[in-house]
Amino acid sequence: MRNTLTIAGRDLQSYFVQPVAYVVMTVFLLLAGWFFFALLRRFELILEMYAALRNQPGMQNFNLNQAVIEPLLHNLAVVLVILVPAVTMRTFAEEKRTGTYELLLTSPVRTGEIVAGKFVAAALFVILMIVLAGIFPLILLFFGNPEIGVMFSGYLGLALVAVCFVAVGLFTSSLTSNQVIAAISSFGALLLLYVISWPAEAGEVQFAGLLRYFSLPEHFAQMVKGIISTQDIVYFLSLIAVALFLTQRSAESARWR
Amino acid sequence: MIEVKGLTKAYGSFLAIKDVSFTAEREQILGFLGPNGAGKTTTMRIITGFMPATSGSVLVEGLNIFSESLEARRRIGYLPENPPVYPDMRVEDYLRFVAKLKGVGRNRLDEAIENAVRGCGLEDVRNRICGQLSKGYRQRVGLAAAIVHDPPVLILDEPTIGLDPRQIIEIRRLIRGLAKERTVVLSTHILPEVSQVCDKVVIINDGRIVLEEKLDQISRGESLEDVFLKAIAKEEPAGLVGEAELEEVEAGRSSEQPR
Numbered sequence: 001m002r003n004t005l006t007i008a009g010r011d012l013q014s015y016f017v018q019p020v021a022y023v024v025m026t027v028f029l030l031l032a033g034w035f036f037f038a039l040l041r042r043f044e045l046i047l048e049m050y051a052a053l054r055n056q057p058g059m060q061n062f063n064l065n066q067a068v069i070e071p072l073l074h075n076l077a078v079v080l081v082i083l084v085p086a087v088t089m090r091t092f093a094e095e096k097r098t099g100t101y102e103l104l105l106t107s108p109v110r111t112g113e114i115v116a117g118k119f120v121a122a123a124l125f126v127i128l129m130i131v132l133a134g135i136f137p138l139i140l141l142f143f144g145n146p147e148i149g150v151m152f153s154g155y156l157g158l159a160l161v162a163v164c165f166v167a168v169g170l171f172t173s174s175l176t177s178n179q180v181i182a183a184i185s186s187f188g189a190l191l192l193l194y195v196i197s198w199p200a201e202a203g204e205v206q207f208a209g210l211l212r213y214f215s216l217p218e219h220f221a222q223m224v225k226g227i228i229s230t231q232d233i234v235y236f237l238s239l240i241a242v243a244l245f246l247t248q249r250s251a252e253s254a255r256w257r
Numbered sequence: 258m259i260e261v262k263g264l265t266k267a268y269g270s271f272l273a274i275k276d277v278s279f280t281a282e283r284e285q286i287l288g289f290l291g292p293n294g295a296g297k298t299t300t301m302r303i304i305t306g307f308m309p310a311t312s313g314s315v316l317v318e319g320l321n322i323f324s325e326s327l328e329a330r331r332r333i334g335y336l337p338e339n340p341p342v343y344p345d346m347r348v349e350d351y352l353r354f355v356a357k358l359k360g361v362g363r364n365r366l367d368e369a370i371e372n373a374v375r376g377c378g379l380e381d382v383r384n385r386i387c388g389q390l391s392k393g394y395r396q397r398v399g400l401a402a403a404i405v406h407d408p409p410v411l412i413l414d415e416p417t418i419g420l421d422p423r424q425i426i427e428i429r430r431l432i433r434g435l436a437k438e439r440t441v442v443l444s445t446h447i448l449p450e451v452s453q454v455c456d457k458v459v460i461i462n463d464g465r466i467v468l469e470e471k472l473d474q475i476s477r478g479e480s481l482e483d484v485f486l487k488a489i490a491k492e493e494p495a496g497l498v499g500e501a502e503l504e505e506v507e508a509g510r511s512s513e514q515p516r
Contacts, residue, residue: 006357010343017345103341103402106305107358108331255308 003109007117008124011091015125020090024083028076028129035075036136039068064146065226072136073154073224077161077217080126081190084162087125088169089183091118092251096177101254111252119170119244126162130155150226157223160236161216165190167243174250258283258440259304259410264313266299273299274464277313281457283409286436288455288472289444292489296464297444298338301414304442305335317410331360334408338415340399344388348379348398351387352405359406369405376435377401378427392419400428404435411441417450429454452481462489 015021043064050059095101104114137151165186172186173179197215200208212218216239219232264277274296281287291297303310306322306329315322320329342351352370361369374383377397382390387398396419403411416432417425432454435441445451451458452472458481460468468488475484 003358006354010346010354013350014343014345098341098344099337099339100341100343102302102307102335102337103355104358106307106330106333106335107355108327108360109358110327 003113004117004120007104007109007114008120011118011121012124015087015121020086021125024086025129025132028079028083029132031079032072032076032133032136035072036068036139039071043067064140064144065150068140069137069146069151069154070224073158074217074221076130076133076158077220078194080158080162080165081194082187084126084165085169085172085183085186085190088122088166088173088186089179090173091122091170092174093177093179093182096254097179105255112248115170115174115244115248115251119167119247122166122170123163126166127159130159130162133158147226153226153228154224156228157220157232160223160233161220164216164236164239164243167240167247168193171243171247171250174247174254258316258318259442260316261300261304262314262316264300264303264310264315266296266303266308267311272464274461277461277464277466279459279466279469281440281442283440284436284438285456286432286441286443286454288451288458289442289461290446290448290451290458290485291444291461292446295461297461298414300461301335301412301442301444302337305333305412306330307335331406332409334403334406334411336396336399336403336411336413336416338418340395340402342387342395342398342402344386346387347384348387348390348401349374349383351398352401355402356405359408361406369407372407373401373405376404376431378431393421393424396420397424397428400431409439411435411439413441413443415444415446417445417447425450448481448485460485460488 046062046067047059050062092101095104105111134155137146137148137155140146140151141148168189169182169186172189173182175185176182193214193216195215197212197218199205200211200215205211213235219235222229222232259281261280262278265275266273277296277300279287289297289300302308304315304317304322306326309323317329318332320332322329343354346354349370352373353366356366356369356373374380377400379394379397379401382394382398387395390398396416400413400416403413411432413432417428420428429450432441432443436456443450443455455472457471458468458475459466468484475481
C-alpha cells in the first residue's frame with residue numbers, strides 16, 4: 001500500500017511538472033465550454049420556437065437535462081477517447097525508455113503495486129478533469145432548475161468511462177517503450193469499444209446481444225439518463241479489472257523476456 | 258555476500274552467459290571485468306532481480322533472488338549502466354522517492370537522504386532538477402540512490418563512465434569507503450580501475466567466466482593487462498585482441514548495448 005502511494009504520488013507530481021497535463025486539461029475544458037455554449041444556444045432557440053408555436057406539450061417535455069447535459073456528456077466521452085491516451089501513453093513507455101523502469105523492477109516492490117500506483121495517479125488526474133467540467137451543471141443550477149440527481153449520475157458515468165479508458169491506456173503503454181505506439185493503440189482500442197455494437201445496430205447479426213453488452217456507450221447512456229444500475233456498474237468495474245490484470249501480466253513479463 | 262552458481266541466460270537461441278559462477282565476499286570489492294558484450298550487464302541484471310536466469314541460482318546475503326525476491330532486493334543497491342533518474346524531479350525529491358521505494362522507514366528518511374547526499378557530494382545540487390545535471394552529477398545521483406537505503410550489497414555497472422578524472426578519483430574513493438562494511442560488485446572495462454579499487458577480479462569473456470582470483474595473487478610479477486589478455490585469449494584465436502585495441506578499450510567509453 002505504501003509503495004503504491006509512493007509511486008502514485010511521484011506519477012501525479014510528474015503530470016503537473018510536464019506541460020502535457022495542462023495542455024490536456026485546457027483542450028478538454030475549452031472543448032467542453034464550446035459544446036456547452038452551442039447546446040445552450042440551441043436549447044434557447046428551440047424553446048423560443050415552441051413558445052412562438054404555442055406548443056405547450058413540447059415545452060413541457062423539453063428540459064435542460066435532456067437538451068444540454070445529456071449531449072454534453074456524450075460529447076465529452078468522445079473527447080476522452082482521444083485525450084486519455086495522451087495522458088496514459090507515458091506511464092510505462094517513458095519509464096522503459098529512460099531506464100527508470102530498471103529502478104522500479106529492482107526495488108522491493110511488487111509489479112502489482114507499480115501498476116496500482118500508476119493507475120491511481122492517472123485515474124485521479126482524469127477525475128480532476130471531470131470535476132472541473134462540473135462547472136457547467138453548476139451554471140445551469142444557477143440559472144435554471146435541472147435535476148441534480150440525473151446530472152450526478154451522468155457525471156459519475158463519465159468518471160467511470162474515463163477511469164476505464166485509463167486502465168486500457170495503461171495496458172497499451174505497458175506493452176511498448178514507444179509513447180506514440182502506446183497512444184495510438186489505446187486510441188484504437190477505445191474507439192473500438194465505442195463502435196463495437198455497430199454491426200448489431202445495422203440489423204440481425206449473430207452475437208448481437210453480446211456486441212451490445214460490450215459496447216461502452218450503451219452502458220454509459222443509461223447512466224447519462226440517470227439510471228444507475230448494477231449491470232452497468234459491473235460492466236465498468238470488470239472492464240477496469242480486466243485491463244489492470246492484463247497490465248500486471250504484461251509488466252511482469254518484461255522480466256521474462 | 259553474493260553467491261552466483263551456474264547462471265545461464267538465453268535470449269531466444271542466443272546464449273548471453275553460460276554457466277557463470279563466482280562468489281563475492283563481504284568487505285570486498287569484486288571487479289567484474291570483460292570486453293564489450295561479454296555478458297557483464299546481463300549478469301548484473303540477473304543478480305539484482307531485474308530479470309530471471311534461464312538456469313542457475315543467485316544468493317544475496319543468503320536469500321535467493323528468485324524465490325525470496327522482495328527480501329533479497331531490499332538488500333541490494335544497484336546502479337545500472339544508465340543512472341535511472343527521473344529528469345523532471347529534483348535531486349532531493351528523487352532520493353526521497355527511491356528511499357521510500359526501498360523501504361526506508363518514515364522516521365529515518367531525512368537521515369538516509371542526508372547521508373546519501375553528503376556521501377556522494379551532492380550538497381550543491383540537491384535542489385536542482387535531475388534532467389539539468391551534467392552526466393557526472395547524474396552518475397553521482399544514481400550512486401546516491403543506490404546507497405540511500407544503506408544496503409549490505411552494492412552492484413555498480415560501470416560507475417565511473419562519463420566522469421572527468423577528478424570525479425573518477427572521488428567516486429573510486431567513495432566506493433572504497435562504501436566497501437568497508439559491504440559487498441561491492443563493480444563492472445568495468447577499465448583495467449587500471451580494477452587494480453586501484455578492487456580486491457578480487459572476475460573476468461568474463463563471451464559469456465563465460467575465464468578467471469576468478471584475488472588481486473594480490475595476480476599482481477605478483479604479471480601485470481593485470483597480461484592476465485586479462487591471456488584470459489580472454491583462451492577463448493579467442495590468438496592475436497584477435499591486440500595491445501592497441503586494448504588501449505582503446507581503456508581509453509574511453511564504449512557503447513556496450515544492454516539487451
